[in-house]
Amino acid sequence: GSPVATGGLLPYSYQWSPPGFLSDSGTANPQAFPPPGITEYVLSVTDSAGCIVTDTLLLTVNPGPDVDLGNDTTICNGDTISLYAGTGYMNYFWSNGASTNSINAYLPTLYFVSVFDLFGCIGSDTMLLSFHSSFLLNLGNDTGICSGENIVFNAGSFMNYFWNTGDTTSIITVNSPGNYSVLTIDTNNCYYNDTVNLSVNPIPVVSLGNDKTICPGTGVELDPGGGYTSYLWNDNSINQTLTVNDSGIYFVS
Numbered sequence: 001g002s003p004v005a006t007g008g009l010l011p012y013s014y015q016w017s018p019p020g021f022l023s024d025s026g027t028a029n030p031q032a033f034p035p036p037g038i039t040e041y042v043l044s045v046t047d048s049a050g051c052i053v054t055d056t057l058l059l060t061v062n063p064g065p066d067v068d069l070g071n072d073t074t075i076c077n078g079d080t081i082s083l084y085a086g087t088g089y090m091n092y093f094w095s096n097g098a099s100t101n102s103i104n105a106y107l108p109t110l111y112f113v114s115v116f117d118l119f120g121c122i123g124s125d126t127m128l129l130s131f132h133s134s135f136l137l138n139l140g141n142d143t144g145i146c147s148g149e150n151i152v153f154n155a156g157s158f159m160n161y162f163w164n165t166g167d168t169t170s171i172i173t174v175n176s177p178g179n180y181s182v183l184t185i186d187t188n189n190c191y192y193n194d195t196v197n198l199s200v201n202p203i204p205v206v207s208l209g210n211d212k213t214i215c216p217g218t219g220v221e222l223d224p225g226g227g228y229t230s231y232l233w234n235d236n237s238i239n240q241t242l243t244v245n246d247s248g249i250y251f252v253s
Contacts, residue, residue, distance in 0.1 A: 002029045003055070008047030015044045036063035065089055065115045065123025072128040076190035080106040083127060089115040105129050132188040139182065139196040147203050150175045153196060158184035174198065204228060206252065219245035224252050 005012050012028075018041070019025035021034040032041070041057045069083050084102045085092055092099050093114045105111055105127075112126040137156060145151050154171050155161055161168050162183040174180060181195040206224045214220050223241045224231070232253045233242050244250055 005045045008051050009049045013046045017042045034061050036061045062119045062121050064121035065117050067123040067125040069125045069127035074130045077131045077134050080104050085113045089117050091116040132190055135186055137192040137194045139194045142197040144199040144201050146201050155182045158186050160185040219243050
């Protein structure tokens with residue numbers, strides 16, 4: 001509040017000591033900005049006759065909360081970190097609406113917290129959370145091969161590879177049915193995984209029958225059987241059956 005002086009001869013002059021951390025040490029009611037702790041101020045009031053009176057004021061400044069969420073941080077997409085604002089405060093107000101002393105952060109955004117201590121002093125801090133650049137790991141859709149064939153699965157460019165086959169290379173060649181999984185690690189120590197299922201289909205058993213002999217002017221129908229998706233004869237015809245009347249070797253795929 002404002003100091004009150006009475007008696008003597010008006011007007012009065014004012015002088016605060018020490019003058020530091022005051023907006024104007026020569027006014028009756030300056031603004032004070034002392035550091036945390038106890039500061040003793042002495043006010044001297046002088047009237048027009050030169051008479052001086054003094055009074056003393058002890059001003060206590062509480063240090064206030066010191067909140068530190070740490071440095072701005074970059075994490076892997078899908079990871080979570082804990083942000084901790086300290087203990088012993090009366091209230092916590094986080095940017096995500098939480099009111100606890102810690103939160104789990106997993107979204108790339110700016111997080112901030114304000115805390116209030118027993119004296120009503122406020123402290124706050126911010127922390128920017130970012131994601132490392134993500135890479136694509138894709139082994140492709142589940143697929144099938146014919147018995148006796150091989151297939152290559154490529155996990156792309158990463159720092160480390162851990163296949164469920166025990167391989168540690170980016171590429172594996174396989175021919176057995178089952179699930180093939182890989183865990184990869186990039187240069188930021190971020191983890192990726194994918195799985196693909198491989199089925200192995202049996203080779204079709206095709207039979208055109210025994211070699212045949214026919215009479216001139218007659219023909220014979222060759223039929224490998226139904227149930228296949230496509231046919232290709234050696235004359236490039238694509239029907240299931242082929243009627244022939246010339247001598248030769250006929251084959252179908």
